[in-house]
Amino acid sequence: MNEIEQYIRVIQDFPKEGVLFKDIATLLQNPKAMQLCKKQLIDLVGDQKIDKVIGIESRGFFFGTLLAAHFNAGFIPVRKPGKLPYKTISELYDLEYGTDAVEIHIDAIKKGERVLIHDDVLATGGTANAVCKLVERLGGEIVQCNFIIQLDFLNGKEKLKNYTIASALQY
Ligand SMILES: O=P(O)(O)OC[C@H]1O[C@H](OP(=O)(O)OP(=O)(O)O)[C@H](O)[C@@H]1O
């Protein structure tokens, strides 16, 4: 068993009935678990060169900045609509529990830059796929989509089949 699994709290019927929510707040509370998780996410990338790390709002921000510091890369927040102050492009997507959109600043990524996309959970893949489209519209090259948790039964892998995905835990 992966040691970090015990630090993830599972909550039934949040935010909607039928959803088994994987809560990383309990992992974030624990410095040992944070270190373990950080190392595993770094190991998923290996020695590949990374120019920019994208953290997806909001739970992709926690480890996204740690990954950026490790790889000596810039950190780029991808945010929900109306949160970024400069000029943005946006993509709509479907969620396990609703629909939403993601936005990125138009100057966040330069053509040809090597991009690592990070989030806490890969569920249906709608969010990560929309972020991949944003990166491609700006001319970035997606090196990997990197997650703490992958929910296999929601088939996000299929939606992201054109990209390399990696995760520390699979359910
Ligand atoms: O693979 P998908 O089906 O697209 O779902 C995964 C996304 O859902 C959660 O975010 P949420 O939208 O709940 O936002 P939050 O991180 O701000 O809580 C999670 O952190 C991912 O970003």
Ligand SMILES: Nc1ncnc2[nH]cnc12
């Ligand atoms: N089941 C789940 N647990 C945590 N985050 C999620 N995002 C989408 N589905 C989720």
